[in-house]
Amino acid sequence: MAQKPSIPKGTRDFTPIEVAKRNYIFNTIRGAFETFGFQPIETPSFENSETLMGKYGDEGDRLIFKILNSGDYLSKANTEAYNTKDSNKLTSSISEKALRYDLTVPFARYVVQHQNEIEFPFKRYQIQPVWRADRPQKGRFREFYQCDADVVGSDSLWQEVEFIQLYDTVFKALKLEGVTIKINNRKILSGIAEVIGASNKLIDFTVALDKLDKIGEEKVKEEMLSKGISQDGISKLQPLFSLSGSFESQMESLRTILATSKDGLKGIEELAFINLAISELGLTTATLQLDVTLARGLNYYTGAIFEVSAPQEVKIGSIGGGGRYDDLTGIFGMKDMSGVGISFGLDRIYLVLEELNLFPETVNKSVEVLFINFGDKEALFSLKAIKVLREAGINAELYPEAAKMKKQMTHANRRNIPFVVLVGEEEITSSTYTLKDMTLGEQYKVSLQDLISKLK
């Protein structure tokens, strides 16, 4: 115990207030998920390595936390890999399990494994922590929560429409204004790649394009060139860099650029469908924006791609993302099962709400009323009243010791308890309760009945 205890990099302890605030977000999201008809599932915090490895690209594999085998793991280690210090090769022989990296792949595994019990289309939500061996930064942790909602077994674009509404519903409920829901379509991206003759370099192309707003047009072109995309092809992209204006006008330009790409035009049709529906239905707080440069990660998206940006004044990455994947369960041997889903980044939403001061005052409140303890006789009398209050659904407690009054009052004050009840000898004889309002500083004598109605 000589050393100070500590926790691993990128992990956090949560104080009661922080937990209360996190629960506020969880409950809001969960409530919205349920009103949209999603059902909860949970999956293990660790999976078999082969379930996860290779599903997120090379970069993803590097960021997956591997769990060392139990027992004498070196005896089964791949000696060749060990001797040549080939970490990648060695890993699979000493580690068979890995911590969950996201909620989507475990969900795909779940669907395949439970396909005979599931009623499709299956709408599930899942709120659990995930782990990434990333280098932490602000809003980037090695352990964090994702809140996912996905639908499998329906190709319908109405699902995409509903997910946009779901985002809007959650951010409205959190009173978070100025959120932008960016949307794009994988088919448009592959269409553009096709048009510029870079179909085989789709990922490199999209990764570079994704950086447009960050590093600028010139650097993007440089990166594309260095990845082997032809100068000729890049010059065909010119109209793309100057794309701006409304959803509709951007679509018009895209139609021209993608005129020769069947795939690309299909993507435009899908976006047009979604946009039309959303403009009919309307959004309350969020804004839907077409962003052709949106190409975030996940190699498995095949249709819509979503990303949610926090209000501009908060400098933080995205607070949510998602998309359509036509064949996610294919990797586990179940063909033609289309899925689409979105994710909320709880920890980042937390930072945003904190920065904008959007947590309601009431999240701090633990107990409604504290009874001051004057001694055993008074405590027993108080507990009788507390019992009645609790039965009426009022959070109430007794200070456990007959400490100095000042100490008990200070305790109530620090814990943000809005009411204090004083029951001394005088109150017992007259069967009354002195109720003190801690915010106003006023107090009055009331009956048990009045106490209940005042506190309810």
Added chain:
RNA sequence: GUGGUUGUAGCUCAGUUGGUUAGAGCGCCUGAUUGUGGUUCAGGAGGUCGUCGGUUCGAGACCGAUCUUCCACCCCA
């Protein structure tokens, strides 16, 4: 994984070119006030200067390693 950055009291931070017992504000504790918190007043406690090692007569200041924080890249919620 690469490059950089940060770390002094519970919190926010001072600490001059290395030089006696390391400071402030806020918070905390005690009392004024033995049935009244949040205000006021008077006292008081609290620091292995992230950790380990090195240079030096002397290190909170300089050097190295390590951990942590934040930032950029990578990638991403």
